[in-house]
Structures are given as C-alpha cells and as structure tokens.
Amino acid sequence: MQRILIIEDEVSIAELERDYLEINQFAAEIETTGTGGLQKALSNDYDLILLDLMLPGMDGFEICKRIRAEKDIPILMVSAKKEDIDKIRGLGLGADDYIVKPFSPSELVARVKAHLSRYERLSGSKEKANEEIRVGGLVMDKTSRRIFVNGVEVAFTTKEFDLLGFLLLNPNRVFSKEDLFERIWGIDSIGDIATVTVHIRKIREKIEQDPSKPQYIETVWGAGYRFKL
Numbered sequence: 001m002q003r004i005l006i007i008e009d010e011v012s013i014a015e016l017e018r019d020y021l022e023i024n025q026f027a028a029e030i031e032t033t034g035t036g037g038l039q040k041a042l043s044n045d046y047d048l049i050l051l052d053l054m055l056p057g058m059d060g061f062e063i064c065k066r067i068r069a070e071k072d073i074p075i076l077m078v079s080a081k082k083e084d085i086d087k088i089r090g091l092g093l094g095a096d097d098y099i100v101k102p103f104s105p106s107e108l109v110a111r112v113k114a115h116l117s118r119y120e121r122l123s124g125s126k127e128k129a130n131e132e133i134r135v136g137g138l139v140m141d142k143t144s145r146r147i148f149v150n151g152v153e154v155a156f157t158t159k160e161f162d163l164l165g166f167l168l169l170n171p172n173r174v175f176s177k178e179d180l181f182e183r184i185w186g187i188d189s190i191g192d193i194a195t196v197t198v199h200i201r202k203i204r205e206k207i208e209q210d211p212s213k214p215q216y217i218e219t220v221w222g223a224g225y226r227f228k229l
Contacts, residue, residue, distance in 0.1 A: 001026065002026050002047040011030075017105070033056050034060070034063055047074075050108075052077075052079065054081075060079070074096045076098075078103075079099075137149055160199055167227035172229055174225070175225060177193045177194075177197065200225055204216075
C-alpha cells in the first residue's frame with residue numbers, strides 16, 4: 001500500500017484528506033507542524049507528500065526545498081493563497097503541483113493518483129535505462145558503458161565494448177569476421193577484417209580467466225566466433 005504524508009495544521013482538512021485517501025486504498029499519516037513534518041518526511045519512506053504552505057514552525061516553501069534536496073518523490077503543495085507568485089515559487093522549489101483551497105476531495109485524490117502514476121512510469125523508465133547484462137561473473141552496464149569482471153571494473157575501448165555487446169546480445173550465434181567487421185566498424189570503414197581477430201584477443205584477455213581456453217567467446221574454426229551461454 002502506498003504511503004502518503006499529510007503536513008497540514010488545520011486538523012479538519014487533514015482528516016478529510018486522510019479519509020478520502022484511505023477510502024482509495026492509500027495509507028495516510030498526518031503531521032500538524034512544519035518542523036515535525038520535515039522530520040517525518042526525511043526519516044521515513046513515503047510515496048507522496050501533501051504539503052500545506054502556511055504551517056507553524058516552518059513554512060511549506062522551506063520544507064519543500066529541504067525535502068527536494070534529499071528525496072525525489074512527488075510533492076503536492078496545498079494552500080489558500082491564490083497568487084501566481086506563490087505557485088511559481090512553490091513549483092520553482094521542486095513541488096510537482098499546487099492545489100488551491102478550497103478543493104474537492106475527489107480532485108485531490110485524482111491528482112494524487114496522477115502524480116504517483118507519472119512518478120512510477122518515470123522511475124520504471126530510469127530502471128530500464130540502466131540496463132545490465134549478466135553472464136556468470138561478467139556484467140555489462142549498457143547505459144554507462146562499463147564492464148565488470150567478478151565485481152572489478154575493466155577498461156574497454158569503444159570498439160571492444162561494441163563488439164562484446166553485439167556478441168552478448170546475440171548469444172550462441174556464429175558470426176564470421178566479415179559479419180562482425182561490417183556490423184561494428186561499418187561496411188564502408190577503412191581497415192582490415194584482421195582487426196576483428198585482434199579485438200577478440202584483447203577482449204578475451206580482459207574477461208576470460210584463461211584466454212587460451214575461453215569460457216565466453218568461442219572460436220568456431222572456419223566459421224567465426226560466438227558468445228556461449
């Protein structure tokens with residue numbers, strides 16, 4: 001169940017928000033002071049924060065600024081102030097939305113759901129972006145273009161990385177030197193297909209425990225190379 005922190009000093013409003021959120025299957029907690037709200041927000045894991053602007057102890061602007069410095073979660077600022085300057089300031093400090101009182105509880109719930117859904121999509125895309133390929137003790141991080149062998153990072157040139165990556169993504173398929181040269185260097189590249197052999201040797205030296213008896217990249221005599229799974 002997703003957890004929401006309500007930082008609101010008007011108890012009746014806070015309880016109304018909590019009730020509607022709980023009806024919609026959220027777990028909601030209330031904090032009525034600015035300092036207490038900040039402490040709770042930073043010391044607990046919440047999925048979203050409803051933050052009133054005018055609070056005793058510390059205003060919503062300062063709370064928003066401090067939360068955003070440490071956490072990347074949706075913050076919905078709530079206020080009776082309708083001035084554009086307050087909205088602009090709140091959004092500029094990192095708030096994801098600005099809701100003006102009075103508002104309907106159904107609108108509040110709709111906005112909460114929309115921001116949580118958006119945050120989940122963005123978080124999911126970030127996780128996918130940091131895609132890793134793992135085979136035995138070999139790890140390739142495609143996003144940062146880093147290679148780890150048994151937990152230790154190993155430096156690769158651009159072409160070494162591209163060649164290993166291509167073989168990793170096409171396991172158990174045999175590719176001739178000509179195929180690999182065309183795919184990695186390009187059909188119009190100036191060079192000799194012998195460079196493929198040189199790069200395979202260098203890659204083996206970096207990832208194989210015994211390059212003379214390769215565990216990962218196998219030579220298929222008379223045909224080419226394949227990555228074994």
